[in-house]
Amino acid sequence: MKSAESGRHFCTARFLSQVLQGSGLIVRLDACYVTISVYYHVCMSVPRIVKLLQITDPHLHADPNTELYGVKTELSCRAVVERAFGDPDWRPDAVLVTGDAVEDCSRAGYERFKSIFEPLDVPILCLPGNHDSPDLMSEMLDTGRFSFCGFRDFERWRLIMLNSHVPGSPGGVLSDSELHRLDRTLQDSGDRFVLVAVHHQPVPIGSSWLDGFGLRNGFELLSVVGRYSQSRVVVWGHVHQVLDQQHGDLRMLCTPSTCAQFTPLTETCVMDTRPPGFRRLTLEANGDINTEVRWLDDYVVAERPPDSRIGEESTDAM
Numbered sequence: 001m002k003s004a005e006s007g008r009h010f011c012t013a014r015f016l017s018q019v020l021q022g023s024g025l026i027v028r029l030d031a032c033y034v035t036i037s038v039y040y041h042v043c044m045s046v047p048r049i050v051k052l053l054q055i056t057d058p059h060l061h062a063d064p065n066t067e068l069y070g071v072k073t074e075l076s077c078r079a080v081v082e083r084a085f086g087d088p089d090w091r092p093d094a095v096l097v098t099g100d101a102v103e104d105c106s107r108a109g110y111e112r113f114k115s116i117f118e119p120l121d122v123p124i125l126c127l128p129g130n131h132d133s134p135d136l137m138s139e140m141l142d143t144g145r146f147s148f149c150g151f152r153d154f155e156r157w158r159l160i161m162l163n164s165h166v167p168g169s170p171g172g173v174l175s176d177s178e179l180h181r182l183d184r185t186l187q188d189s190g191d192r193f194v195l196v197a198v199h200h201q202p203v204p205i206g207s208s209w210l211d212g213f214g215l216r217n218g219f220e221l222l223s224v225v226g227r228y229s230q231s232r233v234v235v236w237g238h239v240h241q242v243l244d245q246q247h248g249d250l251r252m253l254c255t256p257s258t259c260a261q262f263t264p265l266t267e268t269c270v271m272d273t274r275p276p277g278f279r280r281l282t283l284e285a286n287g288d289i290n291t292e293v294r295w296l297d298d299y300v301v302a303e304r305p306p307d308s309r310i311g312e313e314s315t316d317a318m
């Protein structure tokens with residue numbers, strides 16, 4: 001009985017198959033499958049552009065109401081994130097945070113940081129600034145969507161995050177092991193283009209007081225990066241202002257803070273009246289870079305004196 005039933009099913013299937021083949025439907029379905037399959041594989045193998053959002057120097061505190069230069073840093077950081085993610089036509093693939101995430105090195109400060117960035121549905125790539133605690137960052141920000149230093153590949157791009165933190169110093173240095181890691185990671189990058197991120201400025205920026213607190217061995221960074229033709233750009237934070245320069249084949253980019261800014265090209269610390277900001281980077285599959293800084297022009301910064309000179313103690317808050 002069972003065998004007769006299977007036989008009937010087999011005959012019915014063969015009959016249907018003959019009818020469909022006769023009508024050309026199976027052939028058409030096969031052709032359609034092949035077309036879709038080829039289209040899928042071609043699309044998947046064509047590298048996409050990478051949209052990277054750089055956010056820097058939020059200077060958060062354990063107490064969310066704490067101010068830096070008259071700016072409530074958590075409020076302004078939240079406003080920047082909201083603005084940066086509020087444009088449906090420019091959705092970042094990742095966020096790069098180039099240091100000074102937390103001003104007071106507190107565990108509660110890093111919890112505040114996580115509460116802002118955790119809800120974002122993209123990787124959050126972090127590196128330490130002079131104010132940060134690399135130990136706490138490595139413990140709290142190298143899990144889930146957060147990563148600490150190391151490198152990360154996106155399409156045709158490799159992003160390398162460096163640690164230039166020197167305990168107790170506002171300036172930075174890349175240790176021999178960090179330079180060696182950079183060299184090795186560049187060597188292994190294959191045909192990917194490379195973006196290098198660090199907190200401190202690797203070149204003088206024309207403000208003597210800030211240039212005293214830059215990356216002491218920036219020339220070594222540039223020497224390693226310059227050995228590899230796929231190196232395209234170095235980005236940093238720390239100096240709370242915009243800079244966009246060409247250094248040979250390398251693009252050199254600095255991004256304003258999510259809180260207060262410093263006036264460029266000054267001998268001493270002069271606060272800028274510019275509002276919080278962030279940078280968009282569009283990394284093309286052919287190695288080109290399109291970038292722009294966005295300012296929160298309508299952000300009201302209360303109680304911050306415009307262009308006020310403040311003393312040497314201000315280097316504590318860089």
Ligand SMILES: [Fe+2]
Binds near residue numbers: 131199
């Ligand atoms: Fe800094």
